[in-house]
Amino acid sequence: MDAVYFDNYAATPLHPRVKEAMHRIVDEVFGNPSSDHRFGQAAAEALDTARKQTANLINAEPEEIVFTSGGTESVNHAIKGVAFSQREKGRHIITTNIEHKSVLNCLRTLRLLDYHITSLDVDEYGLVDPAAVEKAITDQTVLITIQLANNEIGTLQPIADIAKIARHKKVVFHTDAVAAAGIIPIDVKALDVDLLSLAANQFNGPNGVGALYVKRGTPIWPLLEGGVQENRKRAGTENVVGIVGLGVAAEMAWLESHERLEKFRTLRRKLIDGLNARIPHLKFNGHPTQVLPHLVSVSVEFIEGEGLMLLLDEEGICVATRSACASGSLRASHVLIGTGMDFALAQGTLLITLGRDNTEAEVDRLLEVMPRVVQTLRDMSPIYQKNVAA
């Protein structure tokens, strides 16, 4: 039996059309897009097409798209780029407690450079209050950076409301939309954000390529400096093969949006209802309705997530965990702790993310296997019987 892949937040299988387009570029186009001869221009044309496709996914203008090496670079560019550009105006940045690590660590670096960071609390669902954002703005504030969708619990933030406040107060607003772009419809004009980060590997494009949307007129310093590529915003010869992959993935996400959303919603419902019916002592995380349609975050009481992930892998089912032990940093997830969850429960959290290729039969297999695996670990756990008896 084939292995089942439920870790689509980590990476997604390439869409057949993406594979096809990337193969064609590998075979036919090697030129440097900055060269004015025909070899270079063939590559430049491929970039132009990808730029239009990517812009279309989020209703941006093609010249507002900067290609990057992925979500992390996009976020780094947005945050450091605005901070460096606006250093004379002020050194205050607003964010939330549950952002992606790339945001947290950029802000950590800026703290060392004497920037002041206000990190806002979120509620039990991970929602930030737009009024709290407004209250935190000072005359020193140069940037607000808040994710569109949380990558661990799926909660969607009220980005349009926050953008309105930022616009009114004339503060640049970046939204990290990596977990959401290509999954749910995004319109940068309707949201009215200045900067938006996205990554191809979230929607059946290749790893290691992404884009930063930069609304025309947004003050931003380059992160990578050198030549004049990407409208002087991102130096370095472009990853043409990857960018072509991103472009086609964006086009396919746009074209297949409706059917993918239908599928995600059906499978997610089945998954949550099925797990709830089969396994006692579960907690589902994130907002009940304002949530990504393809993500299920579930905390399994009395056990630790890494063991659960490894045993599921042994059964041919691949999911992710947010337990401290598996995180590399050995700390419990700051997102789950940020929503007020206790450390012990956070340790037992699995992250199941669906993709366009998943099927109902695969969800059935998870529902069949997971109760058994959970019971094996609970029987091994010193805190299980004590708690269940009590």
Place this chain on the structure above:
Amino acid sequence: MYSPTVLDHFKNPRNVGEIAEADGVGEVGNPVCGDMINVYLKVKDDVIEDIKFKTFGCGAAIAVSSMLTELAKGKTLDEAMKITNKDVAEALEGLPKNKLHCSNLGADALHAAIKNYRDRQAQKAVPGEAEKVPHIPEKVDACYCPYCDMENKGQAEFCVSCGADLPHEH
């Protein structure tokens, strides 16, 4: 990421469970810091006749518990007191650098169970009560980054040289 021996002990853990009328019980760690190992002993003529464990923790913590019980079974109490965390990690053919702290709990749980047995013999502990070691993080003045070996302040959240997160649990 894990050695074949670690994976074997994680997937087929030896000596899982509790001993109903245990002669000594050691409880180390707690679920809040990520790992908790309970060790139960049956002792006869100063020899560990039976040993079982229950563990809340990652793959490494479960493998450490399993290997530990194999190493300790049949040993005299004095011999078992000499088993170190390093012995367990070595018997497992190594643990990833960021998982070495898991092995630190293993031998500590065994030693706590032996202490508990001896205290019961000396009537310093009541049967049915475990020897509990909560594993509070140590307060230290300085620590070394496990990734780049740079010296950092004791409670630094991240390494000043390479930016890596510095764990302080265990």
